[in-house]
Amino acid sequence: MEYRNLGNSGLKVSEIGLGSWLTYGTAVEKEKSIACIHKAYELGINFFDTANAYNRGAAEVVLGEALKEYSRSSYVLATKVYFPMGDGPNDKGLSRKHIIEQCDASLKRLGVDYIDLYQCHRYDSDTPVEETLRALDDLTSQGKILYAGVSEWTAEQITDAAHVAKEKNLRPIISNQPIYNMIVRYIEKEVLPVSEKHGMGQVVFSPLAQGILTGKYKAGQDIPSTSRAANQETNRWITSYLNDEVLTSVQKLENMAQALGIQLSQLALAWVLRQPGVSSAIIGASRPEQVEENIKASGFKIPETILDEIESVLAEINGFVPIW
Secondary structure, rough: OEEEEOOOOOOOEOEEEEEEEOOOOOEHHHHHHHHHHHHHHHHHOOOEEEEOOOOHHHHHHHHHHHHOOOHHHHHHHEEEEOOOOOOOOOOOOOHHHHHHHHHHHHHHHOOOOOOOEEOOOOEEEEEEHHHHHHHHHHHOOOOOOOEEEEEOOOHHHHHHHHHHHHHOOOOOOEEEEOOOOOOOOHOOOOOHHHHHHHHOOEEEOOOOOOHHHHHOOOOOOOOOOOOHHHHHOOOOHHHHHHHHHHHHHHHHHHHHHHOOOOOOOHHHHHHHOOOEEEEEEEEEEHHHHHHHHHHHHOOOOOHHHHHHHHHHHHHHHHOOOOOO
């Protein structure tokens, strides 16, 4: 496993991170979840990502239980705040009240004294950015969090936050967590260059496009019965990828991977990590074997000629936007 600095900070995260969206505390049994987390740790993954909103805290509980046997200083623990955690008017968003209360709740569920990376899960247009940044700054001063990040913020929102932090002498945001993969590339135009300008690294989610970039789905064939797309609880985000145009292009990418002697998933992850602004690619796993396969992408350099061929294939589906 290779490691990268998270933005301009001194924090080092594994190139492959393990996430818990749609998996732990939700669709994957607890024992299997813990087995995946333990396998990831054993293979050098030190970056573990979750959120309070993942099954209303259940994912945090599972992750915390799995990691409790390891030295706290040996891993980087990330969670998030924003989405509703109750029915009241203050049970959501990025107000000072919600951030402080949810940080304490996450700490209890995770069973730790501090969170390494506390992320704003979305942008809150109802709360002044300064209020949000001050709350995060205070949590850092209190030692409850070490760094702050955001998720799916636009280039404009990132720029505004960076300016407010500098003007008010507040600790800067060090990361953004956007969707990024071979099929969904919107961050390349503005988010990546703006983030790099302000010293922020990307910890990208869905680098395998909900499993599309593993090659398990084929054009003109039925959906595998054991796949995520066949699970009514977790297939909400994958169905928009399932069209023959996308799957035909994916087959071409798989042929390239085979020619290189690697799996399509490894090619897809290495392609994401080709961007110097990407600090980590967050995978999901329901079986330890998936973790073993995916970590082989760390450190793999795609030949320039193959990168050019990939661009030609991706041009066929340029502009594709999944339901998000």
